[in-house]
Amino acid sequence: MTRILDVPLVEMDAVVDGPINTQVSTQLRSYSKWAPSEQGVTLVWRDLSIYALTGASSDRQRGLKRIINNVTGVVRSGTLMALMGSSGAGKSTLMSALAYREPHGTVVQGDVLLNGRRVGPFMHTMSGFVHQEDLFVGTLTVLEHLTFMVNLKVDRRMSRADKNILIDDLLHRAGLTMCTNTRIGHAGHEKVLSGGEKKRLAFATELITKPTVLFCDEPTTGLDSFSARYIVRTLQELAHRGTAIICTIHQPSSELFSMFHEVLLLADGRVAFMGAPHDALSFFAHHGYPCPAEYNPADFMIGLLATYPGDENSSRRMAHRLCDLFAVSPMAEERDVLVNLEFHMAEKAEFDIEGHHGRRMRNLWWYKKIYWLVYRAFLSVTRDSSIQTLRIVQKIGIAITAGLCFIGAVDRTQTGIQAMQGAIFICVSENTFVPMYSVLSTFPQDIPLLLREKKSGLYTIGQYYVSHMVAMLPGLVAEPVIFMCIGYWLMGLRPTLYAFGLTILAAILTMNASAACGYFFSAAFNSVPLAMAYLVPFDNLLLITSGIFIQLTTLPDYLSWTKYLSWLMYSVESMTIVQWENVHNISCPVEPNLPCLEDGDAVLDQYSFSANNLTRDLCALCGFYLVFHFLAYLFLWRRTKK
Numbered sequence: 001m002t003r004i005l006d007v008p009l010v011e012m013d014a015v016v017d018g019p020i021n022t023q024v025s026t027q028l029r030s031y032s033k034w035a036p037s038e039q040g041v042t043l044v045w046r047d048l049s050i051y052a053l054t055g056a057s058s059d060r061q062r063g064l065k066r067i068i069n070n071v072t073g074v075v076r077s078g079t080l081m082a083l084m085g086s087s088g089a090g091k092s093t094l095m096s097a098l099a100y101r102e103p104h105g106t107v108v109q110g111d112v113l114l115n116g117r118r119v120g121p122f123m124h125t126m127s128g129f130v131h132q133e134d135l136f137v138g139t140l141t142v143l144e145h146l147t148f149m150v151n152l153k154v155d156r157r158m159s160r161a162d163k164n165i166l167i168d169d170l171l172h173r174a175g176l177t178m179c180t181n182t183r184i185g186h187a188g189h190e191k192v193l194s195g196g197e198k199k200r201l202a203f204a205t206e207l208i209t210k211p212t213v214l215f216c217d218e219p220t221t222g223l224d225s226f227s228a229r230y231i232v233r234t235l236q237e238l239a240h241r242g243t244a245i246i247c248t249i250h251q252p253s254s255e256l257f258s259m260f261h262e263v264l265l266l267a268d269g270r271v272a273f274m275g276a277p278h279d280a281l282s283f284f285a286h287h288g289y290p291c292p293a294e295y296n297p298a299d300f301m302i303g304l305l306a307t308y309p310g311d312e313n314s315s316r317r318m319a320h321r322l323c324d325l326f327a328v329s330p331m332a333e334e335r336d337v338l339v340n341l342e343f344h345m346a347e348k349a350e351f352d353i354e355g356h357h358g359r360r361m362r363n364l365w366w367y368k369k370i371y372w373l374v375y376r377a378f379l380s381v382t383r384d385s386s387i388q389t390l391r392i393v394q395k396i397g398i399a400i401t402a403g404l405c406f407i408g409a410v411d412r413t414q415t416g417i418q419a420m421q422g423a424i425f426i427c428v429s430e431n432t433f434v435p436m437y438s439v440l441s442t443f444p445q446d447i448p449l450l451l452r453e454k455k456s457g458l459y460t461i462g463q464y465y466v467s468h469m470v471a472m473l474p475g476l477v478a479e480p481v482i483f484m485c486i487g488y489w490l491m492g493l494r495p496t497l498y499a500f501g502l503t504i505l506a507a508i509l510t511m512n513a514s515a516a517c518g519y520f521f522s523a524a525f526n527s528v529p530l531a532m533a534y535l536v537p538f539d540n541l542l543l544i545t546s547g548i549f550i551q552l553t554t555l556p557d558y559l560s561w562t563k564y565l566s567w568l569m570y571s572v573e574s575m576t577i578v579q580w581e582n583v584h585n586i587s588c589p590v591e592p593n594l595p596c597l598e599d600g601d602a603v604l605d606q607y608s609f610s611a612n613n614l615t616r617d618l619c620a621l622c623g624f625y626l627v628f629h630f631l632a633y634l635f636l637w638r639r640t641k642k
């Protein structure tokens with residue numbers, strides 16, 4: 001996103017010299033000692049235009065499309081404002097710019113001030129934003145979700161008892177006391193929250209920090225009339241407590257429409273009306289468009305301002321005419337005086353909103369954030385016990401099946417060598433592809449929530465990533481251990497504690513490096529199909545260079561370096577070394593002319609492995625683990641910058 005910040009503030013003389021009516025003069029105050037959380041807020045925007053960059057970044061024809069056209073407005077504490085307009089009018093774009101949350105690829109020109117301060121990153125902590133699409137960790141209960149959020153969002157000095165009181169209050173205010181222990185859920189689970197309850201939980205989450213401004217993107221969409229009324233009543237109550245609320249809304253019923261204190265109507269990126277809902281109808285009636293008695297007023301106005309397919313020019317002309325009429329109306333004049341006054345005060349504003357907020361609010365220590373993130377990730381992983389049990393049963397099943405296939409085949413004979421390498425390959429591949437693809441199928445689903453929570457300043461990508469690694473570790477250790485404890489002995493691999501221990505270690509490292517590779521591909525690509533398109537050929541390269549299927553010394557020169565990128569090779573080599581190191585008694589066929597590998601060194605030689613490489617191989621596996629995770633972190637971090 002880009003903001004053009006060097007647009008000059010208003011010429012003050014023009015404002016102070018002009019007449020100030022009595023209603024406006026009652027607003028006179030100074031921002032020099034103005035604490036938003038105590039004395040309330042005024043959010044003003046003037047001559048705001050928003051453009052979207054069109055075309056790809058590499059495209060020479062890249063241009064700008066104007067979405068919001070020179071819009072001015074104001075909202076104050078205690079006001080519930082409906083932002084309305086037909087689809088594509090620019091509601092979401094305007095609201096995200098006011099909230100300082102405009103998406104990547106938009107350019108904002110003009111001024112947006114909160115109590116005389118240009119909006120900036122402080123908006124992420126001083127305002128709440130309820131998104132149209134609710135994102136939660138579905139396996140948590142309502143109470144667990146709020147406990148997590150309260151611990152991450154509130155001042156670290158708040159006592160546990162006060163946090164519990166806050167959670168009770170939020171549950172009560174959101175009408176969720178009956179659902180405290182209900183899972184938020186994904187569709188298909190036995191007992192999950194309804195759409196309306198999820199929306200109220202999203203509100204409750206935003207209310208934790210007592211935001212002075214609340215932005216809501218279509219909070220009633222998809223809800224029945226009762227739930228929609230409940231939501232708007234909750235918003236009314238919040239406004240009554242002093243919050244300034246801007247809310248985009250689609251087709252509200254007459255009753256809902258009348259519950260808003262103010263309405264801002266957008267048409268094709270311009271303001272068609274701003275003021276009290278009943279004044280809106282009078283305004284349009286005055287200009288020749290009375291709302292028929294049987295009509296829903298909101299539907300009527302949106303229909304009046306909409307661009308109709310097939311009749312674009314005339315409908316757009318009419319909408320622009322109404323925008324022009326509003327721009328010269330007394331209501332717009334009064335609004336402009338108020339806005340200009342705010343800009344005048346902005347010149348004298350010395351109150352340090354960011355500093356004030358920072359002094360009042362102490363963020364949670366970073367290690368405690370990691371603790372809470374690990375707690376949530378653990379809950380999420382362990383909550384679906386049926387899936388965990390299934391994975392363990394699957395591991396045991398594969399270990400037994402593979403073990404039974406190799407029973408009696410692995411011995412110190414020439415045919416036993418082949419069986420041994422086959423058994424090693426099973427141990428390596430089972431700990432490679434399953435974790436890699438299971439991460440690829442699950443982690444991308446967490447990324448939207450991660451990006452949203454990161455953007456709202458809940459934690460850093462580093463904190464999230466470290467906690468995720470910690471939470472996954474027990475599973476990524478337990479699974480190879482279970483597999484090897486069964487498979488190793490059934491397959492008849494070398495029966496010494498040393499060999500068993502090192503093979504388990506190699507299997508654990510292999511599984512963790514493979515999972516890290518899954519994280520890397522999940523983070524580097526924006527979609528799973530795209531990630532798969534690259535991962536599958538990469539897997540083939542891993543297999544070819546694992547050392548099992550082809551002697552690595554016979555790889556063509558231009559490809560021989562690829563084996564160093566294959567952690568399968570390091571894994572297979574380390575397990576092969578452990579099995580064949582210091583073996584001197586491999587039996588040969590009776591026929592003297594047949595080739596024979598007489599000892600372990602000859603076997604290692606046969607596969608282009610060396611007994612001296614054991615430490616190197618284990619270190620390389622650790623290296624892959626660290627490098628993949630680091631790259632995944634970097635790509636995630638890069639995605640948050642977009």
Ligand SMILES: Nc1ncnc2c1ncn2[C@@H]1O[C@H](COP(=O)(O)OP(=O)(O)OP(=O)(O)O)[C@@H](O)[C@H]1O
Nearest residue numbers: 052053065067086087088089090091092093094105
């Ligand atoms: N990044 C972008 N690039 C190009 N066009 C964009 C971009 N973002 C928004 N637009 C366009 O700007 C217009 C306004 O979009 P916006 O989402 O703000 O509308 P809206 O009023 O919220 O619509 P709806 O009610 O359907 O959600 C649309 O025509 C949309 O296609």
